[in-house]
Amino acid sequence: MLYFSRWKAIAIVAIAVIVCLCAVPNFFSPQTVARWPEWAQRHVVLGLDLQGGSHILLEVDANDVRQQKLDQVRDDVRRVLRDAKIGYTGLVIRGDTVEVRIREGSDFQTAYSKLRELSVPLGGLLGGTGQRSLAVSDTGNALVRLTVTEAAMTERIRQVVEQTIPIIEKRVNELGLVEPTVQRQGIDRILVQVPGLGDPEALLRILGKTAKLEFRLVDVSNSPQDAVQQGRVPPDDDLLYETRGGQKYPVLVQKQVMVSGADLTDAQPGFDQRSGEPIVTFRFNTAGARRFAQVSQENVGRPFAIVLDGEVISAPVIREAILGGSGQISGSFTVESANELAILLRAGALPAKLTPIEQRVVGPGLGQDSIQKGKLASYAGAVLVVVFMFATYGLFGLFANIAVAINVAMIFGVLSLLNATLTLPGIAGIVLTVGIAVDSNVLIYERIREEVRGGRSAISAIDAGFSRALATILDSNITTFIAAAVLFVIGTGPVRGFAVTLGIGIATSLFTAFTLTRLIVASWVQWQRPKTVPI
């Protein structure tokens, strides 16, 4: 156990040195590191709990997606039956199914087979899962039921998440934030992590909005007050509200959309030239501009409503045909909210509603405090352990301390290599590793003590101590490693950071126990040829 071939010794030292060197970029400022070659830039990333920032988990509103899907199926049914000139009654959405009754019994078979064609295989041509988008059933009594399958819903939610991520990215980037990450989580979730953010509320405001913008004509032939009082809304209208000066005013708006936000090419915050109020200016694409020009020409003197997510922002009267393809939205904006609306309009509307289901925000002050405390605890822990080891084992304690120091450097090296995230519990993991990295040494030294008491000569005792203890070290560390691995899988955020440092700590302490400590002791034995073991 105490003999190392020259090459093996060199390899061990080389690995230790290289891994330790990987930690070097962490000691320089990011600006300095940025000038280094790419391969040398890997460094430890501070977790949101240490540098401050926001962690927001958003979930796609499945009900919203289901509703859209059902609306679409209903429209499809209407179109198919109209095209085939088949009479029907009672086309309704009931729960998660669309029901339609075919009027003439003679048409039923044709209608049924036509409606069955609406159900398509999922996953395109290649993904032959055998699943279909709709379950179409004949319930008798000339009634056909079309149910959106769970598989189709999952598929749609997956698509929604895919379409949503770039929009969210655009929104977050437009807020001017540094290094935001936007990731899919599971099927229906999106995790947004933004380090070092001054105003977490602003982030939440721009993430939570669907930002569906519509220009719709106001129905002036019916009174909105009557609609509110009698609870009867004309079939072609929606009853929406406009908030002005803290008061809500009802507005009857036509269901038909003149132009939607999808036709915008640009939106910018600005100020109204006359009143000096904050506004948002926008420009339509060609199709949108043409459509807007046409509608505005036909409706001069009538009010139209600018509707955002089902709320009327403002309902100005069309004074003249708007032909230039650009316009402005004024409402009760502040500079901030005008800017936010412009960002939302530029990034586009989300395909479905998003709900924030988890939010963790750490201010930069707390992060700084945590770093300070983590450092202090690490130094204190290290000093205590180093002194204790030296008092217990003397020279061999010193060897152990060297091994532990190298160990900690190697942990940072591996963390850097993996670009891993260091969190406050992660620091706790490192401190704890210091406590247990010495355990391997303790196991070896205690075994050597025993062998010496058993009457072996110094060198033979050291040799036997190493060979017997290493098996135990392996066994005992693997159990802790399993715990760390499980924690890594189930944990998120800071807790995962703990699992990472604990796991890496175990790996590096195994490495040092099996190679470095042995090499150090072996070199000492070769050099000193000891007659007695000084422990």
Added chain:
Amino acid sequence: MRLLRIVPDDTKFDFMRFRRISFPMSAALSILAIVLYFTHGLNFGIDFQGGTLIEIQAKSGTADLQRMRTTLSALGLGEVQLQQFGGPADVLIRIAQQPGGETAQQAAVEKVRGALGSDVDYRRIEVVGPRVSGELLYKGILGVFAAIAAILVYLWFRFEWQFALGAMIANVHDLVLTLGFMSVTQIDFDLTSIAALLTILGYSLNDTVVIYDRIREMLRRYKRLSMPDLLNVSINSTLSRSIITHVTVAMSLLALLLFGGPAIHSFTATMMFGVVLVGTYTSVFIASPILIYLGVGTGRTEHVETPAPATDTPAPPAKASPPAAAKARP
């Protein structure tokens, strides 16, 4: 230089006799812990219960807890808890899960911010909705069981099944007592607690495995030693290591406890209890003696005299050297 010897070289403590005290004691404590769990319950943090947690720091330097309490309870947010957290300016506000689904939680934060205004710095805001908290709890429980199962399988491969079973009983004992501790102290039970529990699991087993390793070695080497004697020798000869290692771990944890700040306070306190107090006790007084009841070494006879081959003869086990072992060595 005189080196520190925490455990004298010739320690011969009769751990096995102590099992008549330790087993009933552990059983009683475990039952107490379970009773506590059901009567006192755990203080679920927002990770597992949902709700809102806001850490604030008064800009003036001292937080007027009384006034904040009146202000916040007037908001009609249900149960609002305030607690000094670290320095005199730091306050931790907990708001129970709001009825009305995910968005209602966000609204509650807005209300608090509105009420406290700009006199305070918002150092941390955590909002966990009902769906996420349910999943986190499920994942946490699953994780603990998965870890126990994985470790069991590993031990079963490396040792015999009796050892794996003994370790598992010791393990569950550790977890139950730690949960009891968390129930008594009403420490926040959240994701970091799960991390603490899993670490306790790992370290307690680490300790158990070291002793088991020695027991296995002794079983192979000394065929004539009676089981209780063999266990005693095994524990005594690893005792120094157990103590020294736990002193170093305790030192690390102490440093975290004293200087690590309030954010990881409950985490380290739990770990201190679980790793240092319970874990060590369990490996020595529960995990080892239980092997006798699980039937390890029942096939050992007093007649078979098989001295180990001379080439492989290791040093006799410390000064505890039982007569049989001494004779086995030529």
